[in-house]
Amino acid sequence: LAVLLVVDGPLGVGIFQINRVKGVDETVGRERVFEEWNSFSRIVGFRITNEEIEGWGLSGDPNRPTIAEQIILLIDGDAATPIALFDGDAANARYLLNDVTNLVYHLRQDADVLVIGPGGGRDVLAALASGQANVDGVELNPLMVDAVNQFDHLSGGIYGLPNVNITIDEGRNFIARADRNWDIIQSSLVDTWAATSAGAFVLSESNLYTVEAFQDYVSHLSEDGIFTMSRWFHGDRPTETLRMTAVALTALERMGIEDAPNHIAVVIKPESLIATLLVKRTPFTAEESERLVQLTQEFGFTALQIPNRVAEPPLRDLVYNANRANFWENYPSDVSPTTDDKPYFFYTLRLDNLDDWRYEQGVSNMNNQGVFVLYSLLGIVTALALLTIILPLWWKRRQALTQTPGGALYLLYFTGLGLGFLMVEIPLVQRFSLFLGHPIYALAVILFAVLLFSGVGSYLSGRLAHAHPERTATWVIPVLLLLLTVYAYGLTPVLRSLLHLELPARIGLSVLLIAPLGLLMGMPMPLGISVLDRTRPALIPWMWGVNGATSVVASVLAMVVSLNIGLRGTLLVGMAIYAVAWLAMLGIRVAVNRTPISERSLELATGD
Known part of the structure; x- marks a missing residue:
């Protein structure tokens, strides 16, 4: 049996082919064109045709193209990322700048960018479309890079461009060892939905989302650089967004920054349930705050926190609370900042109320x-x-x-x-x-x-x-x-x-x-x-x-x-x-x- 499994894996003989994963038949209504395994994941690619191009947080852009063909990569049966469609002209992908996850690219031009977890290349393409100078990407899963390169007739060989450099490594580890800074560091919905059907993801450590990790990110920004991270937002109980913000505030304060609220902004796209956090090494200027307000109005986003301009609940109750520990204690879910010693970002239940998992929403409920x-x-x-x-x-x-x-x-x-x-x-x-x-x-x-x-x-x-x-x-x-x-x-x-x-x-x-x-x-x-x-x-x-x-x-x-x-x-x-x-x-x-x-x-x- 072991020999057969080995033959089936690297040689692609297909003796064992898995169609049903986590209770769902993957092949219904979809054509599977890619399947690879490694020691920690299974990546499957499906071809979709004649559909409006997919974007998690895109605004209603009338110029969003309809695609003739696209490959969606599915990680471990749940987490999905599309292979970026690149025809050689990055200007044709400017629709990606209407996405709430890419808000940062309206604030900086000609920047050096680091993308943590580029996956199918969507964030890399957004950076190029906004006119950024160089894009580095650090991708944990080599199978992702293999898939993007294999379907280069769709991706345009984006990972092989002269101003794009992709490294196979774990993002936090890579940044901690780096001896240089970037103008923009982006991490959008990395590892979201992996293992959610089994509920196992909440039990794994997540070193990307700790106070020490955010300190690494901010310390590797240029003087006026911006770190941006996107996570899920559920209106009644935005657990991930609150915890992400709590981590950012704590990291800034540990770095000796006394006016931490002036260094962060949070914008959401309610229909997509996505929140984007922007963290600056220096305070947001009045012009930058005004620009963010304009962008939210232009794209139909909602601002929850913009320094000196917007402070809406529930973020306001956390960001401007003189006793944040009291807020963490009284909030129904555990939104206290995660650390390297307790790196379970997705574990939001309290020991005295474990049954509360029934009332969490979306991904938090599944996790x-x-x-x-x-x-x-x-x-x-x-x-x-x-x-x-x-x-x-x-x-x-x-x-x-x-x-x-x-x-x-x-x-x-x-x-x-x-x-x-x-x-x-x-x-x-x-x-x-x-x-x-x-x-x-x-x-x-x-x-x-x-x-x-x-x-x-x-x-x-x-x-x-x-x-x-x-x-x-x-x-x-x-x-x-x-x-x-x-x-x-x-x-x-x-x-x-x-x-x-x-x-x-x-x-x-x-x-x-x-x-x-x-x-x-x-x-x-x-x-x-x-x-x-x-x-x-x-x-x-x-x-x-x-x-x-x-x-x-x-x-x-x-x-x-x-x-x-x-x-x-x-x-x-x-x-x-x-x-x-x-x-x-x-x-x-x-x-x-x-x-x-x-x-x-x-x-x-x-x-x-």
């Missing part, structure tokens, strides 16, 4: 359904762990547990190791995601390093333990806790300082940073098994099962904890669990030392 799935999964795996391992152990081996030196402390110890290991590993994987440039790299590298060096640590523990594994365990875990404390508070600045290195060097450094942690994390489990082997070996299979079952629970629990208190908080919870396991081992050590050797020998002989 937050994933939270319901997550909490349901946590309940299911916890119940299964109790029913299949913990309760049977207590029912059938209760007497053996109580008669063993240390007794139920073994249950506490191995439960702690099962929970603690994953509560540490999962936030570490997420922490390295930005450093390595993609979650796929972080998962592969960090998981590999943790498992490899944990195995080495397990092997070394046998040599360190000698005849007293309980003594070794009681000093190994404190050393592990000390190292975890250093990682919890010192890892982020170290990774940040090394971000300029090339990917192979960053991978190598990641492995080196994880190695000592992996060594120590691999020791407590075999040390505990060695102690049991000397006291009550019949309990070893049960404790192994307890450890495995609680590890499964921890894989879900870590995500729940991380969503609500952040990556560092999750790491600290993992440390607290390891500390409980250490206390349990201290109790076991005392009990073992108090038990006469003759009594331990009898227990070994009977096995019970």
Whole structure:
């Protein structure tokens, strides 16, 4: 089966062809002309004909052309982007400047532009149509670039133009490592709707939408540059727009800008449910504010925030609030600014009102359904762990547990190791995601390093333990806790300082940073098994099962904890669990030392 899948992928033999994705038949009424997979996505292209050209936030422009042919690229069955139609004359694409997402191009001319997530090339074409000098694009998915280049009879080879440069990289990572500035940085609806049918998108970290990310964007603007981002706007509860604005305000204030409201503007196209945020490194001038008012009137947009001109609710209640924390606390959804430590931009539910996902609108509603799935999964795996391992152990081996030196402390110890290991590993994987440039790299590298060096640590523990594994365990875990404390508070600045290195060097450094942690994390489990082997070996299979079952629970629990208190908080919870396991081992050590050797020998002989 694996061979067939490999053949089907790169060679395009088509043995396995997927038509139904996320409950929808993709082929109904559409001609599929492109399909490619990579390690993190599936891109499908469909040909559409004789339709009005598509634009998410276009105003009612009578000159919008009707197309003879266009290719729509579908990412993972949901997110869609058209391949830009370019005939070699950018002036023929000036209709794109009537789009609310491209408002920035009316404020600057002959600029150096960076587009984050250019996708099918629409934003790149808009920049060229507005007369900008040079356009850089940073695209995460190489399949997107392949598709645009493959259909060059439609795209006009836009990605190969002399003044267009496309880099395959993660946008935030690329900007953080850049040693230059741009006049315009644009990010329009990047990664919108990916995985929404499964509701899983809300559960993934989004490093493009954090306070630190916005600081990177603004710091890489020229003196009078503008950063623009577009997200969804739903009138009754514009959660994404409010959170995006909160992130921008917080980022500016952290950069020492005291009059942050004078540096931002927000304009929406209500019919399209799209809001565009404009952030300047310097305050908007009176002329720029007046120009924005004119543009909103000309194109039928609605201004929510324009410095010294417009301040409409609900943005006004956030932007000009002297106590924004109070606004975040009282708003029905969580619109507090996301950070690199808690980078879940699309997770807008409050822990005390999780049922609120039913009342969110549009994309927020679909995304937050994933939270319901997550909490349901946590309940299911916890119940299964109790029913299949913990309760049977207590029912059938209760007497053996109580008669063993240390007794139920073994249950506490191995439960702690099962929970603690994953509560540490999962936030570490997420922490390295930005450093390595993609979650796929972080998962592969960090998981590999943790498992490899944990195995080495397990092997070394046998040599360190000698005849007293309980003594070794009681000093190994404190050393592990000390190292975890250093990682919890010192890892982020170290990774940040090394971000300029090339990917192979960053991978190598990641492995080196994880190695000592992996060594120590691999020791407590075999040390505990060695102690049991000397006291009550019949309990070893049960404790192994307890450890495995609680590890499964921890894989879900870590995500729940991380969503609500952040990556560092999750790491600290993992440390607290390891500390409980250490206390349990201290109790076991005392009990073992108090038990006469003759009594331990009898227990070994009977096995019970």
